[in-house]
Amino acid sequence: MxxxxxxxxxxxxxxxxxxxxxxxxxxxxxxxxxxxxxLWRGGAFGDGGGREWESLCHGLPxxxxxxxxxxDGAELTPMTAEEKKDTYPDGDRRTCGVRHSEGSGRGxxxxxxxxxxxxxxxxxxxxxxxxxxxxxxxxxxPDHAGADDFDPSAHERRASAALVLDCGTKRPLALTxxxxxxxxxxxxxxKRTQLVxxxxxxxRTYHADTGCEGDLGRHVPDVGDxxxxxxxxxxxxxxxxxxxxxxxxxxxxxxxxxxxxxPAGRSPREQCVLGGLRGAPLYTLLAENxxxxxxxxxxxxxxxxxxxxxTGQPARYALLPMETASHEPGPYAAHKALTALLTRFADxxxxxxxxxxxxxxxxxxxxxxxxxNEGATVRSFRGSxx
Numbered sequence: 059m060x061x062x063x064x065x066x067x068x069x070x071x072x073x074x075x076x077x078x079x080x081x082x083x084x085x086x087x088x089x090x091x092x093x094x095x096x097l098w099r100g101g102a103f104g105d106g107g108g109r110e111w112e113s114l115c116h117g118l119p120x121x122x123x124x125x126x127x128x129x130d131g132a133e134l135t136p137m138t139a140e141e142k143k144d145t146y147p148d149g150d151r152r153t154c155g156v157r158h159s160e161g162s163g164r165g166x167x168x169x170x171x172x173x174x175x176x177x178x179x180x181x182x183x184x185x186x187x188x189x190x191x192x193x194x195x196x197x198x199x200p201d202h203a204g205a206d207d208f209d210p211s212a213h214e215r216r217a218s219a220a221l222v223l224d225c226g227t228k229r230p231l232a233l234t235x236x237x238x239x240x241x242x243x244x245x246x247x248x249k250r251t252q253l254v255x256x257x258x259x260x261x262r263t264y265h266a267d268t269g270c271e272g273d274l275g276r277h278v279p280d281v282g283d284x285x286x287x288x289x290x291x292x293x294x295x296x297x298x299x300x301x302x303x304x305x306x307x308x309x310x311x312x313x314x315x316x317x318x319x320x321p322a323g324r325s326p327r328e329q330c331v332l333g334g335l336r337g338a339p340l341y342t343l344l345a346e347n348x349x350x351x352x353x354x355x356x357x358x359x360x361x362x363x364x365x366x367x368x369t370g371q372p373a374r375y376a377l378l379p380m381e382t383a384s385h386e387p388g389p390y391a392a393h394k395a396l397t398a399l400l401t402r403f404a405d406x407x408x409x410x411x412x413x414x415x416x417x418x419x420x421x422x423x424x425x426x427x428x429x430x431n432e433g434a435t436v437r438s439f440r441g442s443x444x
Contacts, residue, residue, distance in 0.1 A: 169256070184319075186281070218236040218237075221233055224273070314334070316334065404416040
């Protein structure tokens with residue numbers, strides 16, 4: 059072919075293969091960036107996502123992907139301030155939430171970056187630790203959820219996950235993620251794991267934004283259900299938080315034959331219940347490992363530990379005798395056994411959280427009459443642990 063003919067020939071209508079590959083790669087990159095930033099979503103957010111979702115949690119992005127999984131892909135919309143207050147009264151101004159577009163009763167998630175208190179605190183609702191390097195817990199049927207007493211299934215559809223982040227030289231961070239499901243239940247272990255995934259994703263974002271210096275935990279593949287009073291086991295078979303706290307002789311002296319306990323592990327609140335026959339509660343042991351955990355419950359047996367590495371704050375411990383507790387075969391013997399019990403429980407918790415030495419506040423047990431009335435002078439655990 060002549061040079062003239064070559065010049066007159068029509069150019070190829072298709073761009074070179076290498077150019078087409080570059081274009082496809084560039085488009086894929088753009089779509090990934092848009093999906094990651096929330097500017098393009100074909101998923102659950104009815105308002106189309108956008109920058110609103112990127113700054114929904116007081117300038118921080120809402121854990122959208124994890125929330126979609128938890129709420130089964132429901133179409134979601136941001137909650138109003140009034141809706142957040144009704145759904146989660148323990149939050150404060152640093153609270154963000156989303157709900158089903160047809161109403162919060164169809165499913166919602168509320169995250170509080172500065173909760174007034176952590177969920178739990180009743181003998182029929184003991185949080186379980188998350189493990190895997192986290193100082194956190196899961197609580198089903200939280201007492202703040204406002205579940206309808208006439209709808210028992212509503213209790214299984216509400217739960218909270220709480221985390222406290224160690225920030226080294228800085229003040230620790232605390233957050234909670236609370237959820238209400240539509241038709242699913244937190245009896246399903248997958249839903250418990252999905253709620254914790256919402257909390258840990260928010261924790262990673264919060265951690266990076268604040269410059270927190272502490273280490274984060276790992277992926278949590280499974281989450282146990284919170285423990286209820288009906289879940290008591292023989293004390294001799296205890297293997298969790300309260301295992302081996304009492305010798306067989308001390309257990310007999312205090313009438314302890316059963317225990318309600320979560321697994322042992324780091325948690326902002328640790329508690330177990332020692333009981334008598336048929337699980338009747340006798341003594342509750344409580345450790346508050348959160349700097350804003352509230353007042354130490356009223357009890358003749360309390361202790362505290364110096365600064366803990368997991369929170370940068372002291373920890374508080376209490377042994378709460380119930381009104382059904384007996385002090386046979388004598389008040390002084392019971393006093394010694396209870397003091398030793400609280401000391402052993404507090405020492406173990408302090409070790410888990412890197413706390414200083416435990417200091418016990420000794421009760422005044424100079425008279426038999428006073429010692430015999432110890433159980434009657436404290437409030438019930440439900441009221442005192444709040």
